[in-house]
Amino acid sequence: MRGVADLISSFTVQHWLESAAQGHLLGTEHGHHAGEREPDWLLADGTLRARAIETTVQLVVAERCALAASAALVGAAPDEASARYFATQTLDEARHAEVFRQRLLDLGVARDGVEDAVRDAAHPSLLRFADALLERADRKDFLATLVGANLLLDGMAFHVFELLHARHDAPNPKFAHTLAGAIADERRHLRFGESRIATLLRADPARRADVERLQRELSYWVLAALAEEFAQAPPPRAPSRRAARDPGKRAHWQGHDLDALAPGELEKLLAHTVLEEFKMRLARIGVTYQTPVRP
């Protein structure tokens, strides 16, 4: 069986090209099928459109953070194979930041109003998460940045994207297709992160405590950001009415009927899923999950 070093070096630019650029992204336009647009029921409803803009702002903020962290990991990588891999991840994150920014424009945000919209609607806890992660990136702490970016930020993003995809699959195929592409990319990021962190901790077990402290701190901001997101959420409206007319199109995720859940219940389901996955991923690499504590 091949060793982990071989596995890491198998994340080649060629593999990325065949899987992403020539794979799931082939023929797409801003991450979705050419010609798809945001649905009329969303664009015509001011409350729903404003809510969609607020949610998309969080995706832009998270992806910009991931972009900065990934770019820093290229420079901080201790080996050439990891640097090449992070060049591909950097492009993935740049693409995600761009397609979600494009969605803001598609939802009616003026081109010169994007930065104001991001500044006004970004959740404070998401910004605190980004500050804490990018502080490690600035110090060129490869392991800490890798844990924050690939395990925690991408781990959260993976499940947020999955939940959003389940909710929009029937009522908004354009956004669902954009999310599906991002989910595909996150799979690679999560796996590379797990493998690389495992090898680093095997070489330097003394840093296990650092990883546990970082996870405890950053997980707090993850949960706080999710709480801020759902605190603003009105009960689902248009998609639910459509789903009620056509039960076959009701949104399900993790065995739950999403159209039947209140915002607080959705938050609880998402936070539980994110934390359980954190625990399993950490356990696979020999790190003990720490209950989040406000830093």
Added chain:
Amino acid sequence: MADPLEKDGAGVDDEQPRQRFVLDEGDFNEVPAKYRRFYRHWRGAGDQLAPNEVICPVCKIVIRSTRELRPGDRVYCMACMTRLRVTRSPSGQLEGECEY
């Protein structure tokens, strides 16, 4: 090797010959084209795994082999490049355990 089943779990549940499966071309497009029929998306609650399928615990993609899978087998998930050992859960379903 194209099939994700890299190594049989020799001696485990081997009394009966393994079933063979013909894999259709699905819509999975997250790996290079020649490998796509070996993977599919998990469709969530209500989805059922066939005897030649196991879920990757890392990326949640269903891995499909041309042969029936059994505990002890080693399979490869190209979607996230994970090597897995197949186990049977208490509920009787096949599961993948990540190998480092």
